[in-house]
Amino acid sequence: MAGRKLPHRIGCRTLEMQCLFFGGIHPQPTWFPLHNPTVLDFLDKYMIKPENINSSFDAKTMKTSKTVLIIDDSRLSRMIIKALILEKYPDWIVLEAANAEQTITMIDSIAEPDLITLDVNMPGMDGLSLATKIRNSWVSAPIVVITANVQESISRKCAELKVGFVEKPINADSIDKALAFME
Structure with missing residues (x-):
């Protein structure tokens, strides 16, 4: 924080930010004194600054970051995959679903x-059944199976469905292999 000029007060208009940092919302824009370096570092890193806004940006035609959907019943597996992706690509959006039912709801x-x-x-x-269902709605989205089930019948079925196959354990190498299917 040395050498950085930090405001003593900052105006928050975003309900999300107010809920996240201040535990509630206020009906009018409010000024909050901030003294917590962690909050200030977060705001410096993630808040959109006027000098970084491109006035010719068209949200309909430009995509600023990638979106990854992680589907796994293991919360720990989802957390590890998400952490490894965001470590490498912090601006990406990572969505999660714990089962087929949640995924099918998300598709719509x-x-x-x-x-x-x-x-x-x-x-x-x-x-694999879910991958078939996903293909019916999202034709071009690359799908990668990350599994500990390394039976030949599973890898063969993945090849038939044109679905990538990556073996667990989940680590930086397996995530790199999964991300390679986006190319």
Whole structure:
């Protein structure tokens, strides 16, 4: 923080930021004194600054970051995959679903992601059946199975479905292999 001029007070108009940092919302724009370096560092890193706004930006034709959808019944696996992706690409949007039901609901409400990762063994609909369903809605989204189930029948089925296949454990190398399917 040395050498950086920080405002003593900052105006927050965003409900999300108020909820996140201040535990509630206020009906009018409000000034809050900030003395917490962690909050200030976060704001410096993630707030849009006027000098960084391109006036010719068209949100309909430009995409500023990639979107990845992680589908895995294991919360720990989702957390690790998300952390490894965001470590490498902090501006990407990472969405999560714990099962096929959540994924099918998301299909109707979000734009096609740039990459979908999914596990094979999940309760209810398995990952390969879900991959087939996803293909019906999101034709061009690359799908990669990240699984500990390394049976030849699984890898063969992935090849038939034109779905990538990456073996667990989840680590930086396996995530790099999964991300390579976006190219």
